[in-house]
Amino acid sequence: MGQLHHFLGVSVAHYDDGLFLSQQQYTLDILERTRMSAYKPCSTPIDLHSKLSTDGPPVADSTHYRSLAGALQYLTFTRLDIAYAVQQICLYMHDPGEPHLAALKQILCYLQGTLSLGLTLRPSSPAELVAYTDADWAGCPDTRQLTYGYAMFLGDNLVS
Known part of the structure; x- marks a missing residue:
């Protein structure tokens, strides 16, 4: 039996000292879907100086917001570095506002600059x-x- 290289959208790379799990293609697909693949990367997935709240005008398309937030939730399986930021935007899936969409876009900009990251598992x-x-x-x-x-x-x- 051969080694597993792809499972449920997750790429599996085998190394002498363990495994590297990545969803790079999935991330690229999200960035392409949102037309953000050419945006400038940012260094953090969330604004470190403010907290999201219910303030702000509603987003124009809440279904699109929920779809992107759900896609980012799936990405947290191999990108634990965005788990907190994604959890924060998911708190407002029921009634997303423009500040929440801005936070979601910051996560996407962060992903743009960190495409090579994933989850490393070692014995x-x-x-x-x-x-x-x-x-x-x-x-x-x-x-x-x-x-x-x-x-x-x-x-x-x-x-x-």
Whole structure:
């Protein structure tokens, strides 16, 4: 039986020290679909100085926004670096506004400059599952509810 090279839209590259999982073609397809493949890349997937809220005029096409947000959700399987930013834009899928669309476009610009990134999995011992979490009490600017994040490692591999 041969090695797996492609599975459910994920490219699998085999190396002596592990696997590299990538959705580069899927990312390129999203950028082409949004006509953002020629946009200037940015260095972060989210504005570090502000938080999204419900303020702002509604987007012209909420179905298109939801479609792109869903596509980015699928991309987080191999691009854990965008997971937080994508989660933030998905909070507003029910009623997206122009600031949310701007945040979505920033993620796309970030992807434009980081096409070669993916998920590396290496054998590690021991294969323990370790989780880290952080919370921001009253972190949501609209509801003042808790916001939190987490990272899970299987051995030395970030998996969620």
